[in-house]
Amino acid sequence: MSEVGKEVPALLRGITVRALVIYFVLLLPVMISGCILRNFTDKSATFHGWFIPLFYIVIINELLGKINPKFRLNAAELLVISMPMAMAAGKGYMVKGVTAGEVIWAQLDWGITAIASALFESSQKDFYLKMAPWFMFPEQDRLTVADILYNGLKPGQTIPWGLLAVPILYWSLVTILVSMLGIWLVFGLFGQPWVEVERLVFPMAIAHNYLITKGVTEYDPTARRSKIFDLGDPHTKAFWIGFIVIGVPLSIAPVLTEVLPAIAAAIPGYLAFQWGELKVVIPPLAAVLPGCYALGALIIDQGLIWTLLPNDVLYTSILIWVIFSVIWQGFAVVAGIYPYEPGMEYRWPWENVPHFWDPFPYGLLSLLGGTVAVGIWQLWVYRDRVRKVFGTITGGEDIVERGLSLKMTTWIGIITFILLVIIWTASGVPIIVSFLYVLFLAIWLITSARFWAELWWHEPNFAANGDWPTVFLFPIGGAIGAWTTA
Structure with a gap:
């Protein structure tokens, strides 16, 4: 219910035919180009995804509106287009429109290329030959496929798409389900109290939201002009002055390092990377x-x-x-x-820093115990919210928030959780370990979303930095006899 005298903004339709057409037309080339940049350049940590920055999309959208107002996309349609593309371009896309940080869609090839790399490590080769099922990595001509992925094509060779088809589908399904689990946890469980109760800043979304608000939402249909292009407005003037005086000079620093490193290297003490x-x-x-x-x-x-x-x-x-x-x-x-x-x-x-050294590895304690604690803390703090959401599927009435049915999203979340457990179990993981793995993954996703909502993207990586599976799941698997811990 809205406050007295406060206008409730109308919900815009974002999933339109034209938005979906633009999305699907762009998605495949964006994913392929990102894969090429990530895997076949010498700066895989920088050029690991690609999409047009939102700043230019807003300008293009404005020009389309000048031609014909019907061509102009609304804010919800831009959200439909830009959010999946941000997943393809990397977490830095939301902040500055360039790639910087992990790319969610990269999981499509991470699983396959990781196994291919392991087959070239003598200490891991036999293990992966035995443990990787055919739907994770091709069983036929396994070492030949690994050689192609690891070292590239030799003269006369072609990419064995037929052998890779099933693994690609498998890792695609894993990627989609993990993404869906995170989307449900944020939009179904915690998004509403974080935004409407705690009023968290969501710092990484500020620039994105500002551009969409001033460049799309605040629009004068008579003048066919968005607020961000109204130079008669003092706030707009301040934006463009800041853009030219502060934004452009500061952007030159990382561009020099990433695009013109020879010039950057000639500047004493100059160190900048990843944009x-x-x-x-x-x-x-x-x-x-x-x-x-x-x-x-x-x-x-x-x-x-x-x-x-x-x-x-x-x-x-x-x-x-x-x-x-x-x-x-x-x-x-x-x-x-x-x-x-x-x-x-x-x-x-x-x-190799003291953060991880005995007898007091305070960094490791934070990466492991701290992240588990934050996720559990959020579940406890919002336990009434959790009961309310799950109550929509246990006999209670459905709740619609900003046009979104909590009953529908909760079923999506539960089904996604179950499917992930089934997938890992079918891959050879004991069902108890599969369940706990997905449970810890959900807790980590809650923690990461909280970090992003309040701070920045410096959350620990689930498997790499924090090493959650090894620390938490390895002893559990040993205790139930799934493997030996000696």
């Missing part, structure tokens, strides 16, 4: 407290957008770094708890 991460070293801090973590990373867009975050979030982030990375780490080195290694002050956090 805007600048390595910040603090030698005076390392000199005063050898072994402490005297490194920072200035992500240009994050630094600017974080000025909009509540102060308690900013203070907490700084305080944690000071307590653990500076004071504790420096003290531990001086006291001999951690051995001193030259240059340890300036290593990236994913390298």
Whole structure:
């Protein structure tokens, strides 16, 4: 129910024929080009996806409206088009319109290429030859297919699409189901209280939302002009002045590194990569407290957008770094708890750093226990919301939020969860382990979504950085006799 005197905005139809046509026409070339960029360039961590930045889409949409107002897409249609494309281009697309960070659609080939790589590791070859079922990786001519994927085609060879068809379908299904599970957890369970109760900032969506609001939603049909192109408006003037004076110069920094590295290398002390991460070293801090973590990373867009975050979030982030990375780490080195290694002050956090060293691997504790705790904490805090949502399928009335049926989305979430358990079990995983794996995955998705809603994309990777499957599932599998732990 709306507040008295407050106008409730009308819901726009986004899933239209033209939006779906544009989406499907663009999807395949975007995915293929992203795969090529990611796998066949020397900067796979940077050029690992592709799509037209939203900024240019808004301009194109404006020009189409000038030609004929009927050609102009509404905000909901742009959402339908841009969100899946953001999944194809990477998490950085939402913030700055370029690839930076993991690409969700990359899971389509990660599973296949990972097995191909493992078949070329002598320590893992026999294990994967035995354990990878035919629908995960081709069984016929397995080593030949792995060689093609790992080393490329030799003269006269062709890609064995017939052998790869089923694995591609398998990993496509896994990718879709994992995505659907995350979508349900956000839009079905936690999205409403995060947005309407807590009023979380969702910092990574600010630029995207601003462009859609000012460039599409706020539109003068008489002048055929969106607010962002109305230079008579003082806010619009401020936007374009900031764009030219601040945005363009700051964007030059990462562009030089990624596109013109020779020029960037000639600038003393210039370090920028992945479209805007600048390595910040603090030698005076390392000199005063050898072994402490005297490194920072200035992500240009994050630094600017974080000025909009509540102060308690900013203070907490700084305080944690000071307590653990500076004071504790420096003290531990001086006291001999951690051995001193030259240059340890300036290593990236994913390298061999004291965050992961015994006897107090505080980084690992955060990656594992912390992320589990955040997910469980959210389930507990919103337990009434969880009961309310699941109540729609256990005899209660359906609830419609912003045009979305919670009963329908809840059934989608439950079916998705069950299908993921079935898939892993059919792949040879014990059913108890399959269930727990998907359960931990759901908890991790809740935690990651919370991080993104409140901070940035610095959540731990489910399988790599945090190593959840090994730490949590390996001993459970051993306890039920699924494998030996010796």
